[in-house]
Amino acid sequence: MSLVEIREISKSYGAVQVLKGVSLDVTKGEVVAVIGRSGSGKSTLLRCVNGLEVIQAGTIRVDGVQVNDPATDLRKLRQQVGIVFQSFNLFPHLSVCDNITLAPRVVKKQAPEQAREIARDVLRRVGLEGKLDAFPSQLSGGQQQRVAIARSLAMQPKLMLFDEVTSALDPELTGEVLKVLESVAQEGMTMILVTHEMGFARRFGSRVVFMHEGRIHEEGQAAAVLAEPQTPELKTFLSAVLH
Numbered sequence: 001m002s003l004v005e006i007r008e009i010s011k012s013y014g015a016v017q018v019l020k021g022v023s024l025d026v027t028k029g030e031v032v033a034v035i036g037r038s039g040s041g042k043s044t045l046l047r048c049v050n051g052l053e054v055i056q057a058g059t060i061r062v063d064g065v066q067v068n069d070p071a072t073d074l075r076k077l078r079q080q081v082g083i084v085f086q087s088f089n090l091f092p093h094l095s096v097c098d099n100i101t102l103a104p105r106v107v108k109k110q111a112p113e114q115a116r117e118i119a120r121d122v123l124r125r126v127g128l129e130g131k132l133d134a135f136p137s138q139l140s141g142g143q144q145q146r147v148a149i150a151r152s153l154a155m156q157p158k159l160m161l162f163d164e165v166t167s168a169l170d171p172e173l174t175g176e177v178l179k180v181l182e183s184v185a186q187e188g189m190t191m192i193l194v195t196h197e198m199g200f201a202r203r204f205g206s207r208v209v210f211m212h213e214g215r216i217h218e219e220g221q222a223a224a225v226l227a228e229p230q231t232p233e234l235k236t237f238l239s240a241v242l243h
């Protein structure tokens, strides 16, 4: 069964249609890499899955729950669907521990001790054990992004959405964040990630989805799609990002 079911969704901002009938299924444990030019609708698609955007047509279900049903409790949904952005959005005045435990304590009513234990666990999973009491300003950009990923993991989501999480980082910091994504994927997390890292997409995107002008223009197994693009648009895109 699909964990994520996106059926013919349409999204407009005013008169501008940004998603033009997008359908996508993601099964449990699958990693789907979304690629495409700037403005093709990748971020909008992720934001729709998380219920951050209202859609005009179609349906989105996550684990059977219809995201675009006004009766759906979006706060509850977002406990199950983590999203990490390019900008880390950590609270600068809070310690790493407090950044990670804030939502579990407020939303899930976790006791401080329990929340701290979970924070310890998720920090270990992103390779930052020992940084529990550090402040964001004391960390590199790559470490801050790993804390942002840990914060999302602390909610124990069923699905994680990553929107160009390495784009703001220097190349040497990109690698450490990609490694964390790899290990989260290996733990069995279902992931949809927008990325320009084609090497990563090839190794870990079990499937690649190429978006072009608000539609899924081409999709398939990563190795095949990247090695043998079928459409001129994907060929052009790949030659631009690979060279």
Ligand SMILES: Nc1ncnc2c1ncn2[C@@H]1O[C@H](COP(=O)(O)OP(=O)(O)O)[C@@H](O)[C@H]1O
Pocket: 013, 018, 036, 037, 038, 039, 040, 041, 042, 043, 044, 045
């Ligand atoms: N809040 C918004 N209001 C109006 N237009 C928007 C908004 N967000 C995105 N868009 C437009 O929607 C299109 C797709 O954007 P986006 O999903 O961010 O693309 P991508 O992530 O692929 O670069 C772009 O043309 C963008 O300008």
Ligand SMILES: [Mg+2]
Pocket: 042, 043, 044, 163
């Ligand atoms: Mg984007």
